[in-house]
Amino acid sequence: MKLSQVLTQGLWKENPVLRMTLGMCPVLGVSTSGSDAFGMGVATLSVLVASNLVVSLVKDFIPAQVRIPAYILVIATLVTAVDMSMAAWFFELHKTLGLFIPLIVVNCIILGRAEGFAAKNSVFSSIIDGLGMGVGFTLAITTLGCCRELLGNGSIFGLSLVGADFKPMLLMVLPPGAFLMLGFLAAGMRRVDMTLEARSRAAAEVRRKRALDLATGGAPLPVPPGFE
Amino acid sequence: MADEQTPTPAPEPPPEGASTPPVVEGSAAPAPPAKAESAETAPAERSATAKPAGDAADKPAKKAKPEKKKKKKGLPEKELVLVGSSSPHVVSDETIPRIMYAVCIALAPAILVGIYCFGLQAVKVLLLTAAACIATEAGLQRLMGRKITVIDGSALVTGLLLAMTLPPSAPWWICTIGGMLAIGVGKQLFGGLAHNPFNPALISRVILLISWPVELTTWMKPGQGFANLGVDVVTAATPLGLMKEELIQKGSIHVVSQFHLMDGLFGLNQLGSLGETSVIALLVGGIFLFYRGYITWHIPVGYVTAVGAVAALFWGIDPSRFAPPAYHLMTGGLFLGAIYMATDMVTCPVTNRGMLIFGIGCGILTYFIRTFGSYPEGVSFAIVIINGAVPLIERWVRPRTYGHNLSAAS
Numbered sequence: 001m002k003l004s005q006v007l008t009q010g011l012w013k014e015n016p017v018l019r020m021t022l023g024m025c026p027v028l029g030v031s032t033s034g035s036d037a038f039g040m041g042v043a044t045l046s047v048l049v050a051s052n053l054v055v056s057l058v059k060d061f062i063p064a065q066v067r068i069p070a071y072i073l074v075i076a077t078l079v080t081a082v083d084m085s086m087a088a089w090f091f092e093l094h095k096t097l098g099l100f101i102p103l104i105v106v107n108c109i110i111l112g113r114a115e116g117f118a119a120k121n122s123v124f125s126s127i128i129d130g131l132g133m134g135v136g137f138t139l140a141i142t143t144l145g146c147c148r149e150l151l152g153n154g155s156i157f158g159l160s161l162v163g164a165d166f167k168p169m170l171l172m173v174l175p176p177g178a179f180l181m182l183g184f185l186a187a188g189m190r191r192v193d194m195t196l197e198a199r200s201r202a203a204a205e206v207r208r209k210r211a212l213d214l215a216t217g218g219a220p221l222p223v224p225p226g227f228e
Numbered sequence: 229m230a231d232e233q234t235p236t237p238a239p240e241p242p243p244e245g246a247s248t249p250p251v252v253e254g255s256a257a258p259a260p261p262a263k264a265e266s267a268e269t270a271p272a273e274r275s276a277t278a279k280p281a282g283d284a285a286d287k288p289a290k291k292a293k294p295e296k297k298k299k300k301k302g303l304p305e306k307e308l309v310l311v312g313s314s315s316p317h318v319v320s321d322e323t324i325p326r327i328m329y330a331v332c333i334a335l336a337p338a339i340l341v342g343i344y345c346f347g348l349q350a351v352k353v354l355l356l357t358a359a360a361c362i363a364t365e366a367g368l369q370r371l372m373g374r375k376i377t378v379i380d381g382s383a384l385v386t387g388l389l390l391a392m393t394l395p396p397s398a399p400w401w402i403c404t405i406g407g408m409l410a411i412g413v414g415k416q417l418f419g420g421l422a423h424n425p426f427n428p429a430l431i432s433r434v435i436l437l438i439s440w441p442v443e444l445t446t447w448m449k450p451g452q453g454f455a456n457l458g459v460d461v462v463t464a465a466t467p468l469g470l471m472k473e474e475l476i477q478k479g480s481i482h483v484v485s486q487f488h489l490m491d492g493l494f495g496l497n498q499l500g501s502l503g504e505t506s507v508i509a510l511l512v513g514g515i516f517l518f519y520r521g522y523i524t525w526h527i528p529v530g531y532v533t534a535v536g537a538v539a540a541l542f543w544g545i546d547p548s549r550f551a552p553p554a555y556h557l558m559t560g561g562l563f564l565g566a567i568y569m570a571t572d573m574v575t576c577p578v579t580n581r582g583m584l585i586f587g588i589g590c591g592i593l594t595y596f597i598r599t600f601g602s603y604p605e606g607v608s609f610a611i612v613i614i615n616g617a618v619p620l621i622e623r624w625v626r627p628r629t630y631g632h633n634l635s636a637a638s
Contacts, residue, residue: 167401171439180413 006125010132016109017140018186023109027141028178030100034157037145039093041138043082043101045130048110048137050078052130055118071114072105079104109137140185147181148172324421327573328381330520334513335388335568341495341506345450346396350502353398354391360407361387368416382421386410389568390429392503393561393608394436397448397463402440406432422574426615430569430608437608445469445604447499466499467559471551472604480548492558504561514567523571526583527590531566532557534591542599550599562594565607575615582618582625589614589621 016022026044031037054074062070083101086094094101104110113133118126146156152172154162171177342350365383369376378384390410394402413435414428415421437444447469449462465473467487474481491498495506504510517523535556542550556562570576570590577586590610597606 167440167443169439170441171435174438176435176438 001125003125003128006128007132010129010134010136011139012136012189014133015136015140015189016112016133017137017144018182018189020109020112021186022112023107023137025103026100026107027144028175028182030097031141031145031148031178031181032173033149033153034142034146036093036096037141038138038157039086039090040097040100041134041141043086043097044104044107044109045134045138047075047078047082047104048113048134049127049130051075051110051114052118052126053123054078055114056121056123056126059119067119068111068115071111071119075110075114076105109133144178144181144185147185148177151181152177324380324382327522328385330522331385331517331568332381332388334516335385335392335503337509337512338392338503338506338564339388341509342392342396342502345496345505346448346502349396349448352400353394353396353403353502354388356400356403357391357394357407358384358387360404361390361411364408364411365416368412369420372416374420377421380421383411386415386428388503390432392564392568393429393433393501395444395447396502397446399443402436402443406436409435424574425618426612427569427572427575430565430612430615433608434612437603449499450497450505464499466604467555468598468604471555472598475549481551487555487559489554489558492554498559500559501561501564504564507558507563510563510567514563517567517571522573523567524580524583526580527571527576527587528563528566530584530587531570531591531594532562534588535562535595538592538595542595556595556598560598560605561607565590565594565611569607570611570614575618577618577621577625579622579625579627582621585621585625586614586618589617 010016012019014020017024017027023044026040030040051071051074055071058070058074079102082104083094086097086101113129117129121129150156150161151169152174154160154166154168169177172181339350339354343354361383362378366376366378369378387407387410390406391403394406398406410428410432414426414431415424418424433444446463447466449464471481488497493507495504495509498505514523514528518525536553539551539553539556543552566587570587577583590607593610593613594606597603597609601609603609
């Protein structure tokens with residue numbers, strides 16, 4: 001696979017949240033506001049890149065039978081480091097996210113990429129994969145957080161966008177709202193894909209016709225006998 | 229005779245017909261025997277078994293024989309023609325619009341009482357909600373490129389039911405958003421009519437109640453006339469709300485002693501949702517639906533009985549903390565839910581036993597949410613939750629297929 005493909009597949013085509021529905025616990029749990037979701041996304045992104053790097057470095061020295069515990073150990077170490085650095089530098093965010101930061105250890109996106117990609121690929125492409133997947137995760141969870149915050153609180157990233165008359169839809173910042181909004185986002189993504197697909201199919205049809213015209217000089221194709 | 233007169237050439241005269249004695253006897257009929265046989269036997273044989281011709285020579289004849297013999301005695305053989313068609317074999321003139329508009333008629337008494345009590349406010353809520361439902365249904369069906377079926381009345385019923393569960397003083401945007409949620413999220417997201425696992429009107433009401441608790445629990449007093457549209461309505465608490473408040477603040481209930489049974493029955497002086505106050509009016513519509521055969525007694529009776537029984541049990545334990553059964557039966561949306569919401573054909577079980585279990589489950593859950601939950605009224609939550617359990621109930625009460633024992637069927 002080309003590096004550019006490795007980088008971009010996590011953004012849309014294999015988006016970990018909206019396509020593979022991995023790591024649902026933080027996605028549903030901390031997407032009540034845009035900034036929380038973004039913080040969670042970046043924390044996951046850094047762990048993902050680092051774990052992909054370490055796993056692909058040590059992949060040849062880990063016996064296949066114990067690889068999963070070994071990966072978990074690597075991930076847990078990295079998450080602890082991230083947890084401590086957030087406590088040191090982003091205390092407020094750390095307080096809001098709370099338990100969800102240690103829970104990154106069991107986020108299946110990270111283990112999934114370690115097992116599914118970093119364990120089979122070179123160090124550099126593993127880093128790129130971690131970056132792509134991490135950014136895809138961050139984008140998805142931040143979009144979800146912004147949508148829920150806008151409907152449920154009338155603001156985005158804490159900035160109030162609506163007047164005082166706006167009655168926020170409380171459900172959206174409660175757990176059912178997370179499920180509903182996630183479903184709507186996934187459906188919207190699929191809808192965009194379907195539109196693009198239809199458009200490219202139509203374009204291919206036009207190209208085929210044009211090539212046909214070129215070949216036949218614009219004349220209609222001779223109808224084979226028996227098909228009149 | 230039709231088959232003999234218009235000699236439809238049978239593709240292959242089945243060998244078994246020729247070798248079966250009774251058919252040969254039947255050649256006493258005016259038509260040439262071979263033709264008659266083929267016309268009679270062909271469909272029966274083909275549908276009965278598909279076996280190799282040699283093997284079938286004697287066996288399928290056994291199946292065909294008794295029918296023929298019976299008919300040979302009294303009637304000419306034109307009666308023997310078996311028509312093979314796929315189901316449905318019995319067609320009734322009941323259609324979706326017929327049922328839906330019947331439900332509208334059944335709702336009319338309660339709606340009229342609501343309009344009488346709450347005036348123009350109630351009219352506004354009813355019209356807006358129904359219009360929002362119908363517009364959403366048509367809009368979404370158009371968007372999805374499906375056949376637009378708003379004319380069948382199911383969206384209208386959903387809209388009316390939703391409006392009846394809303395407070396009469398609900399602002400316009402609650403009605404509009406409620407209608408959109410009911411049809412959009414509750415119905416069309418799942419695939420449209422008959423595909424929704426939850427009652428659309430109740431799903432919408434639950435979302436509205438959780439999202440905008442203040443607007444959904446502000447109840448206007450009845451009898452404020454028709455002139456009062458909007459700002460200055462006088463509000464108060466519903467009986468169930470009062471009860472919950474007292475229970476939380478004082479630990480015992482006194483509101484029960486001020487409650488008049490007649491208020492609950494006729495609902496002319498009772499606070500509550502637009503269409504839930506008058507038990508009598510709801511019952512009249514329910515009896516109409518029952519008479520027309522659109523609902524059975526199982527769900528409403530199971531529901532109301534369960535609420536009454538559980539209420540009686542708790543009341544017997546401690547009358548100072550738990551309201552008497554009559555209070556639970558006559559207040560809140562119990563009858564509206566039991567007669568019109570829980571019996572929704574799409575979202576309730578199909579067997580009678582299942583419906584009884586469904587109703588009892590709704591009743592028990594309603595009582596517990598009312599008494600121990602954080603919301604004063606539990607009918608909508610209870611029905612939606614039990615709606616989710618319908619597949620399990622259906623599994624539980626699955627009828628035995630004739631000829632199978634129970635362990636093999638499950």
